[in-house]
Amino acid sequence: MIVFNEALERLADYSSDTDAGVVICTPMMALVDYLGLRLTAVTALPLKHGSMIYGSNDGGSTVLDSDPIVSARMESILSHGLNLQRHLVGNADVGKWLYGPGDLECHLGTDGRVYALDFGRLLPPEAPNGLGERSIFFSFLRKERVLASATPLNSDAFSNWSAKDPDFLEHNKHVAAATAQIYCDIQSFASELMTDSEPISPEYVDARTMASLWWLTLTQTQQLG
Amino acid sequence: MCHHAMQFSPDLEAPTCRIRDLATQWIAELLASAAARTRVLTSNHLRSPLGRSLSSSFSRSPLRHSSLNPALPHPSIPRYLSHTRMSYEEPPEIQRSPSYDGGSIPANRTAVTYTTPLRRTAAATVGATAPSYDDIDSVGLDCSYDDEEDGAAYACNKGPTSLYYDPKDTASIDSNSYDDDDDLDEPSSSDIQSTTLPTTTPMTTQGRCWNEEYQRILLMPDGPSKYEMLQDLAFCFVSTAQLYGRIIIEEQAMSIDQKTIKPVALGGIAGGDKYLCHSILFKFARDSQLGTKWMYGGSRGCNTSLAIKVYALVRQRFFSYLMQRNVE
Numbered sequence: 001m002i003v004f005n006e007a008l009e010r011l012a013d014y015s016s017d018t019d020a021g022v023v024i025c026t027p028m029m030a031l032v033d034y035l036g037l038r039l040t041a042v043t044a045l046p047l048k049h050g051s052m053i054y055g056s057n058d059g060g061s062t063v064l065d066s067d068p069i070v071s072a073r074m075e076s077i078l079s080h081g082l083n084l085q086r087h088l089v090g091n092a093d094v095g096k097w098l099y100g101p102g103d104l105e106c107h108l109g110t111d112g113r114v115y116a117l118d119f120g121r122l123l124p125p126e127a128p129n130g131l132g133e134r135s136i137f138f139s140f141l142r143k144e145r146v147l148a149s150a151t152p153l154n155s156d157a158f159s160n161w162s163a164k165d166p167d168f169l170e171h172n173k174h175v176a177a178a179t180a181q182i183y184c185d186i187q188s189f190a191s192e193l194m195t196d197s198e199p200i201s202p203e204y205v206d207a208r209t210m211a212s213l214w215w216l217t218l219t220q221t222q223q224l225g
Numbered sequence: 226m227c228h229h230a231m232q233f234s235p236d237l238e239a240p241t242c243r244i245r246d247l248a249t250q251w252i253a254e255l256l257a258s259a260a261a262r263t264r265v266l267t268s269n270h271l272r273s274p275l276g277r278s279l280s281s282s283f284s285r286s287p288l289r290h291s292s293l294n295p296a297l298p299h300p301s302i303p304r305y306l307s308h309t310r311m312s313y314e315e316p317p318e319i320q321r322s323p324s325y326d327g328g329s330i331p332a333n334r335t336a337v338t339y340t341t342p343l344r345r346t347a348a349a350t351v352g353a354t355a356p357s358y359d360d361i362d363s364v365g366l367d368c369s370y371d372d373e374e375d376g377a378a379y380a381c382n383k384g385p386t387s388l389y390y391d392p393k394d395t396a397s398i399d400s401n402s403y404d405d406d407d408d409l410d411e412p413s414s415s416d417i418q419s420t421t422l423p424t425t426t427p428m429t430t431q432g433r434c435w436n437e438e439y440q441r442i443l444l445m446p447d448g449p450s451k452y453e454m455l456q457d458l459a460f461c462f463v464s465t466a467q468l469y470g471r472i473i474i475e476e477q478a479m480s481i482d483q484k485t486i487k488p489v490a491l492g493g494i495a496g497g498d499k500y501l502c503h504s505i506l507f508k509f510a511r512d513s514q515l516g517t518k519w520m521y522g523g524s525r526g527c528n529t530s531l532a533i534k535v536y537a538l539v540r541q542r543f544f545s546y547l548m549q550r551n552v553e
Contacts, residue, residue, distance in 0.1 A: 023444075027436060027439075028436070028458075030459075030463045032467055032470030032474070034467075034470060034471045035474055037474045037477065037509075039466075039474065041462075041506070041507050042505070043504065043505060043506070044435070044501060044504045044505065045436055
C-alpha cells in the first residue's frame with residue numbers, strides 16, 4: 001500500500017494547512033493482514049445522503065464540483081502540490097474539469113468538516129504494460145516521479161474516466177513518457193552501479209522497478225564476469 | 226558486489242546501522258508478541274466455536290438461545306472472541322469508552338429480519354438507519370452497474386442508535402440507551418430466505434468515535450502531547466481493527482447468517498465487501514466481477530491487485546535483504 005501512504009502523506013501535508021482556507025480532512029486508515037487476506041479499515045465518517053460536493057461516486061454518471069471554496073482548495077492541493085493535470089471527468093455535457101481522479105470524492109460532513117474519500121487512484125497510473133490493461137487501476141507512479149515530471153500528469157490517463165477530454169491522448173503520452181523515463185533512469189543507474197562512480201539513486205525507484213534494477217545488475221554482472 | 230552494494234545504500238553507516246539494529250530487534254519483538262497472540266486466538270478458535278456452530282447451529286435458534294437464557298453470551302459472539310479478550314493483559318472493551326460494548330447484549334433487545342440478498346434488504350429492514358453508500362472505486366465510464374442512485378453516504382441519523390458521534394448530541398454516545406420501542410420489524414413469512422437474527426446494532430452502531438478524536442487531535446498545536454495522543458489513538462485503532470479484522474477474515478467463508486460481523490450494504494463494487502463494526506468500516510480487498518470481466522483484471526475473485534503489491538513488496542524486501550547480506 002505504498003500508494004496510500006505516499007499520497008496520503010502528500011494530501012495531509014497540504015490539507016492540514018489551516019491558513020489556506022478550508023481544511024480537507026482524511027479518515028484514519030489501517031491495514032489488517034491475516035491468513036493471506038487483507039482488509040482495509042477506515043474510520044466511519046459522519047456523512048449522509050447528498051453530502052458529496054466534489055467528484056463522482058457513481059462511475060462518472062454524475063460529477064460534482066459545486067463548492068467553489070473546496071474546488072479552489074483541491075486545485076491548490078492537487079495541481080500545485082501533486083503536479084496533477086486538469087482534465088475533463090465524465091461526459092462533455094455533464095462532466096467537470098477536475099484535477100484529481102474522477103472517483104476522488106469530497107463530502108461535507110454533518111460535523112461541518114470536509115472529508116476526502118477514495119484516494120486510491122490519486123496518483124497517475126503507469127502506462128499499461130505486461131500486467132494488462134486493468135493495471136492502470138493498481139499500478140501507479142510514485143509521487144516523486146509525478147513531481148519530477150515537466151508537465152502535469154493526468155490521474156485518469158488511459159481510463160474511460162477522462163476519455164471525453166479533448167487532450168486525452170496528449171495526457172496519455174505524458175504519462176507514458178513518465179513511465180518510460182523510470183526504466184531509462186534505472187538502466188543508466190544499473191550501469192553506473194557497475195562502475196566506480198557514485199551513482200545517485202533515482203528516488204522514484206519503487207518495488208516493481210527495483211526488480212528490474214536487480215535483473216539489470218545481475219545481467220551486467222554476468223556480462224562482465 | 227559488496228562494494229557496489231555499499232554504494233547503492235549510502236545510508237548504511239554507523240548511526241543508521243544502529244537504528245536498523247534497533248528496528249530489527251523491535252520488529253522481532255513485535256512478531257513474537259503477534260505470534261503469541263495468534264496462537265492464543267487459533268487454539269481457542271479450534272477449541273470452541275466452529276465445532277459448536279457446525280454441530281448445533283442448525284437446530285438452535287439464536288433468538289431462542291438468548292431469550293431463554295439471557296446470562297449466556299450471545300450466540301452471534303463466538304466464544305473464542307471472549308476467550309481471546311480475556312487472554313489479553315488489557316481487555317480493550319473495558320476502559321475505552323462507555324460505548325465500547327462488544328460482547329454483552331441486553332436480553333430485551335429487539336430483533337429485525339435479516340434477509341438475503343443483502344444490498345437491498347438491509348435498507349428495507351433497518352430503514353432510515355441503514356447505511357448505503359455509493360463508492361464505485363476505480364470504475365470506468367463504460368461500465369454499467371447496479372448503482373444505488375438514492376443511496377445515502379454513510380447514513381448518519383441522530384439518536385441513540387446513531388452510527389456516528391455528534392458532539393452536540395450527548396445521547397448518541399450513550400450505549401445503554403437502547404430504544405426498544407421502535408425499529409421492530411416482524412419477520413416476513415413469505416420470504417423463505419429470511420432468518421431471524423438479532424439486530425446488528427451492537428456491532429455496527431456502537432463504538433468509539435474514532436474520527437472525531439482523530440480530527441480533534443490533528444487540529445491541536447504541534448507538541449509532544451499531540452503526538453502522544455495520536456500514537457495512543459492509532460494504537461487503539463489498529464488493535465481494534467486487528468481484532469475484528471481477524472474475525473471477519475476467519476469467517477469469510479461462512480454464510481451471512483453465521484457471520485459474527487455481517488456485511489453491510491454501503492454500495493460500491495470496486496471496494497469489495499464492506500463490514501461496519503465499532504465505527505470502523507472494513508473493506509475486503511478482493512477483485513470483483515463486472516459482467517464478464519474482473520475489476521482488477523484477475524481471472525478469479527482473488528485479490529489480484531493486492532497480490533501483486535504484496536509480491537512486489539516481497540521482492541523489494543528480499544532485494545534489500547540481499548544487499549545487506551552482501552554488505553555484512
